[in-house]
Amino acid sequence: MKTNNILLFVSLVLIFFCNTLLYGQSAIEPFVIMIDPGHGGRDSGTPGTGRYKSTEKDIALDVSLALGKMIESNLANVKIVYTRKKDVFPTLRSRPDLANKKDVDLFISIHCNAQPGKKGTAYGSETYVLGTTKNKQNLEVAKRENSVIALEDNLEVYKDFRSDSPEFLLGLEMAQEAYLDHSIKLARLIEDEFQTTAKRKSRGVKQNIFYVLAYSYMPSVLVELGFLTHLKEEDFLNSKKGKQLMTKSLFVAVEKYLEYMNINSAPTSIVKADTKEQVSGNITFKIQIAASSKALETKSYNFKGLQTISRIQDGSLYKYFYGSTSDYEETKALEQEARSKGYNSSFVVAFKDGKKIALIDALKSKAN
Ligand SMILES: [Zn+2]
Structure with missing residues (x-):
């Protein structure tokens, strides 16, 4: 019975996800990022060495709020939501629940x-994505971060975890497989920025x-x-400087991720000026x-009658495109046509010499 339930759940999630992929992608709707301090x-959280009054929860909140602010004031078409904005205790369960409910994109x-004990020699950043592992040290980190469950009143909701x-x-891996590529991409960008920025x-x-x-789906x-x-x-x-540097790194990583995803998050004023x-x-x-x-197959019958379909492979995903033009002005009509066929959230992407580039770069390079 239990196995059946898990399989049913996984199937539902997969069906939902495939539908979302084929019929909807957000371009006009804001890209929603949930930040979870x-x-x-x-x-x-961890008290650290005990030399400071502030603990993990305070630093996490400071960096989270600063990151949200930086994203909102520098990137267009991105909406930030938080699991908490002050020193309160959202249960572990409520965090992904909220993300799923709010249709969060990231x-x-x-x-x-923290290392066990009050002081330690280990230092450096780590970014985790979901995955099963036998690595003992990673397991310790997960144990610590999940251990808050014990502080909660309603333990019943965690009995399936x-x-x-x-x-x-296995159920978890199947349900998350579709998101893993993108999670890893962002995780890499974040760790790179911690190093370089x-x-x-x-x-x-x-x-x-x-x-x-x-x-979190x-x-x-x-x-x-x-x-x-x-x-x-x-x-x-x-x-203050440390928090600023970490915030900036996270911001640049998010910016690069959006670019990679072809999410047009450039400030709207720049795009408008360039399109002329x-x-x-x-x-x-x-x-x-x-x-x-x-x-x-890139046949029109697979795409509601639309002709001139092309396809590229991007990681484990295949992306499908309609039309091809060197005139940005023409893309509006193409986009409208795709929408009229039911591809309600299709959006414009740019290629340079056959390689996909960020739209903002394509529009910028025309100006040069
Ligand atoms: Zn923690």
Whole structure:
């Protein structure tokens, strides 16, 4: 009975996801990012060495709020929602629940790390995506971050979260498979920026079973900014400059992720100014109408009668495009046509010499 329930659940999730991929992608609707400052209220997270009043929950909140603010004031068409905006205690369950309910496109949970004991030699950042692992050290981090469950009143809701059950893990992997590529992409970008922008030591992208990632049905990452049990790193993460550097790194990573996803998040004023220019070089525009893990024939009968369909493979996904033009002005009519066929949230993407580039770069390069 239990297996059946899991399989039914996984199937429903997969069906829902495939439908979303084939029939809808957000371009006009804002791209929604949920920022989840770890812990809060009576759950302080790691206290670090004990030299500071602030604990993990405070640093996570400071960096989360600063990141949200930076994104909202610099990127257009992106909406930020938080799991908490002050020192309160949202249950572990409520965080992914809220993300699913609000139709969030990307989930970022922010934490600080700790070594057992009050002080330690380990330092550096880690970014986690969901995945099963036998790595003992990663397991310790997951145990610590999930352990807040014990502080909660209603333990009943967690009885299905059995990270020791192979059945549970298999269901989880299947349900999350579709998002994993994008989660890993963002995780890599974040760890790269911690190294280059903040000049920190990166311990890399890792996988484990985190509750908040397991139940978020969207690309999601859990960031460990650094170790509060490491004297120097604790000083850094408590400093204004340290928080700023980590925030900036996260911001740049998100910006690059949106670019990679072809989400047009450039401030609208720039785009408008540029579209009046003439297109030059080998830039072509197409309308992305769908993405799917299935490789469909680019025949019109597969695409509601639309002709001139092209397909590219991007990671584990196939992306489907309608039309091709070097004139940006023409894309409006193409987009409208795709929408009239039911591809309601299709959007314009740009290619340079056959390679996909960010739309903003295509529009910019015309001006040069
Ligand atoms: Zn934490």
